[in-house]
Amino acid sequence: MAALLSEEDRKYLVDLFEKELKGEVKILFFGSKRKEECEYCDLTEQILQELAETNNKITIETHDFDETDLVKKYNIEMVPAILMLDSEGNDMRIRYYGIPSGYEFSSLIEDVIATSKKGEVDLSASTVKKLEEIKSPLKLQVFVTPTCPYCPRAVLMAHKLAMKSPNIIGEMIEANEFPDLSMQYNVSSVPHIIINEGEGEFVGALPEDAFVEQIMSVVKGV
Amino acid sequence: MPLFNLSNVSKPKETNYDVAIIGAGPGGLASAIYAGRAGLKTIVFEKSTEGGQILLTDMIEDYPGFVSISGNALAENFLNHAKTFGANFTNEEIIEADLVSKIKRLKTDLGNEYTAKTVVIATGSNPRKLGVPGEEEFMNRGVSYCAVCDGSFFKDKRVVVIGGGDSAVEEGLYMTKIAKEVTLIHRRDKLRAQKIAQERAFKSKMKFILDSVVTEIGGSKSVEYVMIRNLKTNEMTKYPTDGVFIYVGLIPNTQIFKDQVKTDENGFILTDEHMETNLEGVYAVGDVRKTPLRQIVTAASDGAIAVIDMTKYFD
Numbered sequence: 001m002a003a004l005l006s007e008e009d010r011k012y013l014v015d016l017f018e019k020e021l022k023g024e025v026k027i028l029f030f031g032s033k034r035k036e037e038c039e040y041c042d043l044t045e046q047i048l049q050e051l052a053e054t055n056n057k058i059t060i061e062t063h064d065f066d067e068t069d070l071v072k073k074y075n076i077e078m079v080p081a082i083l084m085l086d087s088e089g090n091d092m093r094i095r096y097y098g099i100p101s102g103y104e105f106s107s108l109i110e111d112v113i114a115t116s117k118k119g120e121v122d123l124s125a126s127t128v129k130k131l132e133e134i135k136s137p138l139k140l141q142v143f144v145t146p147t148c149p150y151c152p153r154a155v156l157m158a159h160k161l162a163m164k165s166p167n168i169i170g171e172m173i174e175a176n177e178f179p180d181l182s183m184q185y186n187v188s189s190v191p192h193i194i195i196n197e198g199e200g201e202f203v204g205a206l207p208e209d210a211f212v213e214q215i216m217s218v219v220k221g222v
Numbered sequence: 223m224p225l226f227n228l229s230n231v232s233k234p235k236e237t238n239y240d241v242a243i244i245g246a247g248p249g250g251l252a253s254a255i256y257a258g259r260a261g262l263k264t265i266v267f268e269k270s271t272e273g274g275q276i277l278l279t280d281m282i283e284d285y286p287g288f289v290s291i292s293g294n295a296l297a298e299n300f301l302n303h304a305k306t307f308g309a310n311f312t313n314e315e316i317i318e319a320d321l322v323s324k325i326k327r328l329k330t331d332l333g334n335e336y337t338a339k340t341v342v343i344a345t346g347s348n349p350r351k352l353g354v355p356g357e358e359e360f361m362n363r364g365v366s367y368c369a370v371c372d373g374s375f376f377k378d379k380r381v382v383v384i385g386g387g388d389s390a391v392e393e394g395l396y397m398t399k400i401a402k403e404v405t406l407i408h409r410r411d412k413l414r415a416q417k418i419a420q421e422r423a424f425k426s427k428m429k430f431i432l433d434s435v436v437t438e439i440g441g442s443k444s445v446e447y448v449m450i451r452n453l454k455t456n457e458m459t460k461y462p463t464d465g466v467f468i469y470v471g472l473i474p475n476t477q478i479f480k481d482q483v484k485t486d487e488n489g490f491i492l493t494d495e496h497m498e499t500n501l502e503g504v505y506a507v508g509d510v511r512k513t514p515l516r517q518i519v520t521a522a523s524d525g526a527i528a529v530i531d532m533t534k535y536f537d
């Protein structure tokens with residue numbers, strides 16, 4: 001199959017990763033043998049393979065949705081799914097459901113870099129303090145479309161919070177690939193963020209403070 | 223749209239600059255090109271994705287040099303051009319600014335502080351809300367301000383587009399490729415969009431309801447109808463629809479500056495012919511500015527004028 005990454009972008013990534021990657025990054029990809037159930041699995045796997053070829057610190061491990069033990073271990077809900085482990089095998093608690101294409105490809109790259117630094121991310125001191133108050137599991141689902149320029153900001157925010165707080169899982173969900181789930185949450189305008197499967201929700205790429213406020217109001221039950 | 227887009231990847235560096243450009247739409251990016259070429263140490267702040275509002279449109283046909291180019295591709299050209307001449311980029315939102323002091327201070331949402339000798343405000347504008355009952359309630363249930371972002375949720379459904387300017391007509395045309403039915407509702411008897419777009423719209427499957435305003439957006443779980451009032455007859459009609467796309471004008475992103483920088487009554491920043499505001503070393507370009515035309519070409523032009531003038535502070 002022809003390469004998905006242009007030669008220019010490939011070179012850009014080689015340079016960027018050469019400069020930015022600190023430690024190893026293992027990307028776990030979950031696909032499905034039943035192609036009719038996963039239109040974008042092949043394409044997702046291919047772009048990840050091409051990504052891995054840009055730097056030897058990045059490795060890809062491919063799994064099938066049938067591998068129940070692993071699927072359970074990482075709580076994978078649908079495919080294609082992507083998650084990242086740092087050099088010590090720690091799950092960064094970020095998930096991509098659906099292909100990270102369009103503007104979301106940038107999110108994937110930022111996540112690879114953050115994972116190579118063992119989840120070291122740029123968050124304000126006040127956010128870090130608030131995150132310490134989160135003591136029970138919290139799920140952030142960010143519904144996106146690949147053509148939405150505001151969406152990566154919301155995805156990265158959810159992912160940064162997940163990397164920082166051991167209780168948070170941050171998911172990107174490509175809304176077009178999962179129409180039933182999108183319908184369930186009435187997604188019609190993106191980014192649309194669902195907190196704890198509907199305990200809270202908001203639309204739009206809010207600045208860090210406001211984003212965290214939305215989460216805290218669910219945590220505190222107000 | 224390239225299948226895999228990398229424009230968003232960027233990393234912050236140091237904190238003191240000659241020029242700080244707030245916003246990476248065409249105005250900010252053109253400023254960055256000129257500033258880089260003038261040898262000024264430049265940083266551009268962008269809170270979402272570099273390109274600004276041009277990313278909200280499918281095709282652009284009125285930027286000189288390109289008969290037809292996607293918003294996305296043009297944005298990437300602008301961005302790469304600016305990077306080639308050395309501008310630094312960071313994905314941070316400016317949330318506080320001290321523009322009055324000689325050295326300007328900018329604070330970002332990540333809690334970082336930057337200083338600069340000069341500032342270009344290129345924060346653009348956001349869609350104006352319609353301000354009718356139901357709009358807030360259905361914000362995530364069928365009301366949208368971005369057809370390229372949300373259009374795919376309305377495949378084979380019925381949508382209305384509100385507005386009569388370029389954006390309404392162009393984005394309505396884009397929706398005719400996706401939705402089953404597109405109805406444009408405009409308060410005047412004629413559209414305001416460029417003639418060529420109007421002609422295309424009249425030839426398309428788009429329907430028109432003129433001399434009319436939407437007074438309410440309603441439904442149960444999601445949007446099911448809009449109430450339309452005919453301004454000539456005052457007749458009210460309940461019009462069924464699954465989606466509402468709103469293009470009724472712009473609100474400038476000037477909230478964080480307007481205590482310091484002079485604006486008109488709508489919040490658009492007042493500048494002299496060199497794009498300088500009432501504050502020395504503080505410039506405003508593009509959609510945020512009080513200007514007779516808000517387009518890519520004018521935003522880019524403003525950026526060029528501003529930066530050339532600004533070099534007087536560095537001689």
Ligand SMILES: Cc1cc2nc3c(=O)[nH]c(=O)nc-3n(C[C@H](O)[C@H](O)[C@H](O)COP(=O)(O)OP(=O)(O)OC[C@H]3O[C@@H](n4cnc5c(N)ncnc54)[C@H](O)[C@@H]3O)c2cc1C
Nearest residue numbers: 245247248249269274275316345346347508509516517518
């Ligand atoms: C749907 C649509 C279609 C259009 N079609 C055309 C067309 O065909 N041809 C044409 O010439 N024009 C078109 N326009 C108009 C054109 O897009 C705008 O005039 C132009 O983008 C204005 O450029 P700008 O740089 O002033 O602002 P913007 O493009 O609005 O860019 C401002 C940037 O600043 C960022 N920002 C704002 N506040 C902050 C902050 N506090 N900190 C950091 N970053 C911030 C924003 O995220 C944004 O990226 C269209 C507009 C729309 C909405």
